[in-house]
Amino acid sequence: MFFFITASVSVITTMGIIFTLVADAYKFFLEVPLSEFFSTKLSPLSADPSFGILPLINGTLFTTLIAMLVAVPIGLTAAMYLSEFATERTRRILKPMMELLAGIPTIVYGFFAYSFVTPILMKVIPSLEPKNVLSPGIVMGIMIIPMVASLSEDAMNSVPSAMREGAYGLGATKLEVTFKVVVPAAISGIMASFVLAISRAIGETMIVAIASGSSKNFTFDITHSMQTMTAYIVEFTSGDAASGTTGYYSLYAVGLLLFAFTMIMNLIAQHISHKYKEEY
Amino acid sequence: MQQAEVDMQTRDMKSKEDKSMENNKKGHVEKYVQIDSNRTKRRILLNVLAERLFSLSTLFALIVLGILLYRVGEQGIGWINLHFLTGRLSINPDKAGIYGAIIGTVGLMVIVIPVTLGLGVATAIYLEEYATKGKIQAFIKVNISNLASVPSVIFGLLGLTVFGRLLNLGSSILAGGLTLSLLVLPIVVVSSQEAIKAVPGFLKEASYGMGADKWTTIRKVVLPVALPGILTGAILAISRAIGETAPLVVLGIPTLILKVPTSLMDDFTALPIQIYYWTLDTVLTPEYANLAAATIIVLLVVLFLLNALAIFIRNKYQRSY
Amino acid sequence: MNAENENKLREIVYDVKGLNLWYGEDQALKDINMKIYQNEVTAIIGPSGCGKSTFIKTLNRMIENIPSVRTSGEILYHGENIFDKAVRVEELRTRVGMVFQKPNPFPKSIYENVVYGPKIHGIKDKRLLMEITENSLKSAALWDEVKDRLNDNAYGLSGGQQQRLCIARCLAVQPDVILMDEPTSALDPIATAKIEELIDRLKADYSISIVTHSMQQAGRISDKTAFFLMGELIEYSDTVTIFSNPLDKRTEDYITGRFG
Structure with a gap:
């Protein structure tokens, strides 16, 4: 019985998250109509505050997109190398080193993006603002590479070697075996790793909080600052949002949406890997 | 055997017919x-x-x-010098030290380690040894894996509401530690589960065979054997907690805390938070970037040592049955 | 049938000369000398661990996928040493097809499985690919069973059908040798009979080498039989001779079931 109670802590935590988010988001929606919430005007601290979430969703989409553009090709090809090309010895050295990258706190990546990557990018793109979406997007992508590589590699590794032999026996090169046999066979695991990476990028906070700034404009220009949902929550709580104001409750509305987004991604990932499991 | 011989004969006849057909066809296929x-x-x-x-x-x-x-x-x-490690925070970059942040981080761990180990291992024991395979167990497992992928900033909001406001702990070490504990709990649960699962059945059976009851078996057989695995997972969870920033920031930790915390109820700063604020403020004071970098070094060294410890434990106590 | 073969001098496909093979420090094949002929079925028998699988996988250099493998000696394939630097395994394996112990179709449609080989060899013409599919499946005696569901996943087929699909996949690249590594060991007797029937038919066009753990199978389908023991080729001659009048005591012991 004692153990049952402790085990239920995790369930209570989940319920607690949902409850606090929903309860305070509810208070927010009592005051802010949905038409305002789904607008492009976000100015929580002005005299006549407006709580449009679209600039935040926009910022989140752009950072996530850039991160995925970096993480997917590099992560996937790294997984192909580790699983299909590298010798067992190389794999045993490289894989843990890569996972080391995943163990570095995101605040460190944030510092790296802001004080190293942004200045370099500014030399290439003179119009780049000190706070922009491009740099944190790229760094976030780098941070996610090990996740994509590791999960995809697991998926590719679990493809039975008999299947590879079939293709080698027909005179296929390693590259052909990789692209035409292993990847198709591991596609569910690979897709799941992408979806989990998206979920991770959406929820990533410190990199964007530091390097992409707090502009609440609705823009598509990645050389400019944009705010993500996560960065909004951080900015607002570390500032002075008094409890009970609409601004304070807006955190929970944004948080609820963020929670929903990542949850949906996780469910999709689980669905993909369950549905296509054990085809061979 | 006889059957096979009969088969063979009929097959011989059949194959002769087929062969002439095949040969014809072969002529066409270039x-x-x-x-x-x-x-x-x-x-x-x-x-x-x-x-x-x-x-x-x-x-x-x-x-x-x-x-x-x-x-x-x-x-x-x-x-990085002795003053930086033992000095107090200051607005003046040359005088600033991270003693307070170090103590804050240590304080957080004083909460996180017992809470996650206690809850995490107990949950794992329940799931692996007590829970009947069924809906409740499956539900808890799915729940834990989902919890593991909730963004940390959301945990910050939970901590802010429940520990900060509801329990009125404010932005104290206790509130921060409890928030981080919930955040890394899934890591400890999953790794402990795996460690417990890896305990070979014959060890347990031997214990039951000598008349030990379930709890005794868990205490005397399962846990000692699973301990290295549990510890490895716990260390990884702790390193995650040490580097976490977002949930603490959301708790509303003040930007500048000059006082070194003396109790778990005090406001505090921690290493990652210090990095965050210094990085943000480099626009005003460029030297803060150096302080942030120096703090990152301290943080990474701590994480490196923890990881090395985890690897050491794993290698030293890895048993083979 | 065997008597007929004896008189004919068939073309030599493989001429194995002094082949040695090591896994790390362990020698798995010891000084193998053996000739394999065109349009014949050559059975390779022996107790497990005798090196028969290793041997057949050396014939198309699949064995080299295992990192620690070393070889010495020569395997002449139509007069060319396959270990020669100029020989590309990709081309060798195009001419030497292989069928494996367990059916290993790709997790794709039946059609995609058959055209995999032709496609990597640059054939893009849809009509030709369809023709290849039909011919290969017919040659593998599978066409009638699957012609209406070529786009279904290959894993929907029974084990025996899967193995015949693997044979069709192999035939689709038009090899002149087919190596089979215990192709029926995972199949039931009925599926096994079908494959054996197929092998008998295919030898009109191909040279077939088959590793088998079943002496009855070797007796039923092969023209020549090689008996391997502990990495050595003990005896190699016409199947009839091996089974009726073996020269070596060890062969006799194995065949009469005294060990193995």
Whole structure:
């Protein structure tokens, strides 16, 4: 019985998250109509505050997109190398080193993006603002590479070697075996790793909080600052949002949406890997 | 055997008919798969190029890691001295020290370690040893894996509402520690579960065979054998907690805390938070970037030591049955 | 049938000369000398661990996928040493097809499985690919069973059908040798009979080498039989001779079931 109670802590935590988010988001929606919430005007601290979430969703989409553009090709090809090309010895050295990258706190990546990557990018793109979406997007992508590589590699590794032999026996090169046999066979695991990476990028906070700034404009220009949902929550709580104001409750509305987004991604990932499991 | 012989005879007859048919057909089918040595060369070249490119992808991440460490090291190492480690926070970059942040981080761990270990291991024991395979167990497992992927900033909101406001703990070490505990709980649960699962059945059976009850068996057999695995997981969870920033920021920790915390109810700052605020403020005071880099070095050294410890434990106590 | 073969001098496909093979420090094949002929079925028998699988996988250099493997000696394939630097395994394996112990179709449609080989060898013409599919499946005696569901996943087929699909996949690249590594060991007797029937038919066009753990199978389908023991080729001659009048005591012991 004692153990049952402790085990239920995790369930209570989940319920607690949902409850606090929903309860305070509810208070927010009592005051802010949905038409305002789904607008492009976000100015929580002005005299006549407006709580449009679209600039935040926009910022989140752009950072996530850039991160995925970096993480997917590099992560996937790294997984192909580790699983299909590298010798067992190389794999045993490289894989843990890569996972080391995943163990570095995101605040460190944030510092790296802001004080190293942004200045370099500014030399290439003179119009780049000190706070922009491009740099944190790229760094976030780098941070996610090990996740994509590791999960995809697991998926590719679990493809039975008999299947590879079939293709080698027909005179296929390693590259052909990789692209035409292993990847198709591991596609569910690979897709799941992408979806989990998206979920991770959406929820990533410190990199964007530091390097992409707090502009609440609705823009598509990645050389400019944009705010993500996560960065909004951080900015607002570390500032002075008094409890009970609409601004304070807006955190929970944004948080609820963020929670929903990542949850949906996780469910999709689980669905993909369950549905296509054990085809061979 | 006899059956097979009969089969063989009938088959011989059949195959003779078929063969004449096949032979006819063979005449029509031209050789379409031609071995074209230029094409093979191209395919092999492509394969070699791909291998190079893919190995570069793998190295890319490691190169970035190298640049990151070098960059941070170069910028921060000159700022690390005894005063920096033992001095108090100050607005003046030359006088600032991270003693308070170190104590804050230690304080957080004083909460996180017992709470996550207690809850995590107990949950794992329940799931692996007590829970009947069924809906409740499946539900808890799904729940834990989902919890593991909730963004940390959401945990911050939970902590802010429940610990900060509801329990009125404010932005104290206790509130921060409890928030982080919930955040890393899934890591401890999953790794403990795996460690417990890996305990061979015959050890448990031997214990039951001698008349021990379930709890005794868990205490005397399962836990000691699973301990290295549990500890490894716990250390990884702790390193995650040490580096976490977002949930603490959301709790509303004040920007500048000059006082070194003396109790778990005090407001505090911690290493990652200090990095965050200093990085944000580099616009005003450029030297803060160096302080942030120096703090990152301290943080990474701590994480490195923890990881080394985890690897040490795993290697030393790895048993084979 | 065997008597007929004896008189004919068939073309030599493989001429194995002094082949040695090591896994790390362990020698798995010791000084193998053996000739394999065109349009014959050559059975390779022996107790497990005798090196028969290793041997057949050396014939198309699949064995080299295992990192620690070393070889010495020569395997002449139509007069060319396959270990020669100029020989590309991709081309060798196009001419030497292989069928494996367990059916290993790709997790794709039946059609995609058959055209995999032709496609990597640059054939893109849809009509030709369809023709290849039909011919290969017919040759593998599978066409009638699957012609209406070529786009279904290959894993929907029974084990025996899967193995015949693997044979069709192998035939689709038009090899002149087919190596089979215990192709029926995972199949039931009925599926096994079908494959054996198929092998008998295919030898009109191909040279077939088959590793088998079943002496009855070797007796039923092969023209020549090689008996391997502990990495050595003990005896190699016409199947009839091996089974009725073996020269070596060890062969006799194995065949009469005294060990193995």
